[in-house]
Amino acid sequence: MTQQLKFKGTALFDGQKILSGDKVLILSEDRTIMDIVSADLAGEGVQEVDGILSPGFVNTHCHLELSHMKGIIPEGTGLPAFLTQVMEKRGQQDDAVIKTAEEAMWESGISAVGDICNGTATLAPKQHSPIYYHSFVETMGFVPVAAQSRLDYSLSVLEQFRRLNGDMHSCSVVPHAPYSVSKALFSLLSVIPDNTPISIHNQETAAENQLYADKTGAFLDFYQHFGMDASAFVPTGGTSLPAWLPYFKHLPVILVHNTFSTKEDVVFTKQHAPDAYWCLCPQANLYIEKRLPDISLLRSEGCAITLGTDSLASNHQLSIWEEIQAIRGHYPEIPLEEILQWATLNGAKALGISARYGSFEKGKQPGVIVITDKGSRRIY
Numbered sequence: 226m227t228q229q230l231k232f233k234g235t236a237l238f239d240g241q242k243i244l245s246g247d248k249v250l251i252l253s254e255d256r257t258i259m260d261i262v263s264a265d266l267a268g269e270g271v272q273e274v275d276g277i278l279s280p281g282f283v284n285t286h287c288h289l290e291l292s293h294m295k296g297i298i299p300e301g302t303g304l305p306a307f308l309t310q311v312m313e314k315r316g317q318q319d320d321a322v323i324k325t326a327e328e329a330m331w332e333s334g335i336s337a338v339g340d341i342c343n344g345t346a347t348l349a350p351k352q353h354s355p356i357y358y359h360s361f362v363e364t365m366g367f368v369p370v371a372a373q374s375r376l377d378y379s380l381s382v383l384e385q386f387r388r389l390n391g392d393m394h395s396c397s398v399v400p401h402a403p404y405s406v407s408k409a410l411f412s413l414l415s416v417i418p419d420n421t422p423i424s425i426h427n428q429e430t431a432a433e434n435q436l437y438a439d440k441t442g443a444f445l446d447f448y449q450h451f452g453m454d455a456s457a458f459v460p461t462g463g464t465s466l467p468a469w470l471p472y473f474k475h476l477p478v479i480l481v482h483n484t485f486s487t488k489e490d491v492v493f494t495k496q497h498a499p500d501a502y503w504c505l506c507p508q509a510n511l512y513i514e515k516r517l518p519d520i521s522l523l524r525s526e527g528c529a530i531t532l533g534t535d536s537l538a539s540n541h542q543l544s545i546w547e548e549i550q551a552i553r554g555h556y557p558e559i560p561l562e563e564i565l566q567w568a569t570l571n572g573a574k575a576l577g578i579s580a581r582y583g584s585f586e587k588g589k590q591p592g593v594i595v596i597t598d599k600g601s602r603r604i605y
């Protein structure tokens with residue numbers, strides 16, 4: 226018989242509910258969940274842990290490749306100015322810095338990550354990582370005539386990430402944002418077969434909706450600053466989301482940020498992309514725009530919410546627990562077990578890996594973490 230591991234915390238979160246403290250989690254040596262039983266039936270060898278036991282977190286939005294930009298961009302500039310600085314100060318990526326950032330994610334309890342990639346900087350660090358990665362190879366290009374060549378470049382990056390595919394990796398090619406992708410490029414992306422999930426930066430700034438409403442606002446200065454020709458863009462008179470979402474009708478889509486999404490956007494999404502996930506990166510929103518999405522609206526509309534850390538260019542650490550704390554600080558009425566489900570099971574569903582991650586169901590291998598007042602840490 227194989228060796229079993231048994232853990233008992235002050236409480237146990239199973240992916241959906243917080244169970245009382247008399248429950249013991251039983252795993253096999255290869256990290257597979259075997260059972261959750263009452264303490265009086267658990268037998269010998271139970272390790273007692275001070276804190277809430279939880280499945281490993283799933284971080285559905287990260288940019289590991291920007292890890293070297295920690296502390297470089299000032300806070301509160303607003304998104305267009307932030308992006309200008311990212312593009313100008315991007316500089317050289319650093320393998321050692323990427324490795325340090327991802328080790329910190331693992332130690333703080335993150336088991337799986339949806340990671341945005343513009344190039345191949347994270348290819349080597351991902352190769353032997355204990356973290357599961359879905360690499361979202363990001364494509365952008367606002368000039369319609371360049372759509373095919375921009376996509377071809379991104380597909381060549383995707384091809385390199387495909388070599389990692391297997392038990393611990395998958396990948397897809399995705400649009401960057403509605404203000405950086407032309408209709409022609411959206412259209413090309415929408416017909417790529419077996420290319421899921423889709424992820425997109427959505428309504429991260431008021432300037433995005435303003436662009437679509439009447440083609441005014443800070444993005445026009447942004448295009449001019451970088452000599453980008455926006456003459457082909459025609460405003461729709463509405464918010465940005467209805468203009469592009471139909472390209473990915475009925476596909477699993479992860480909408481990232483949603484800081485300026487309206488009730489009409491949410492209703493439209495429920496109609497056109499019922500499998501959408503709403504990824505919140507609260508600390509990055511506070512860093513860049515000093516504002517949070519309307520989380521009450523998303524909850525009242527029954528949206529499936531997930532959590533992301535975004536990058537070290539717009540965050541002080543890559544910790545899902547710190548994102549949870551930021552939400553609790555601003556929305557103390559939301560039950561902890563609900564936010565924990567966003568951070569675990571919902572994230573696993575969004576990345577299409579819930580057969581293995583996100584909850585303590587028998588046969589899964591989600592990792593085991595413990596949460597205390599001081600933070601979260603991996604124990605297995």
Ligand SMILES: [Zn+2]
Pocket residue numbers: 286287288341426481535536
């Ligand atoms: Zn991002």
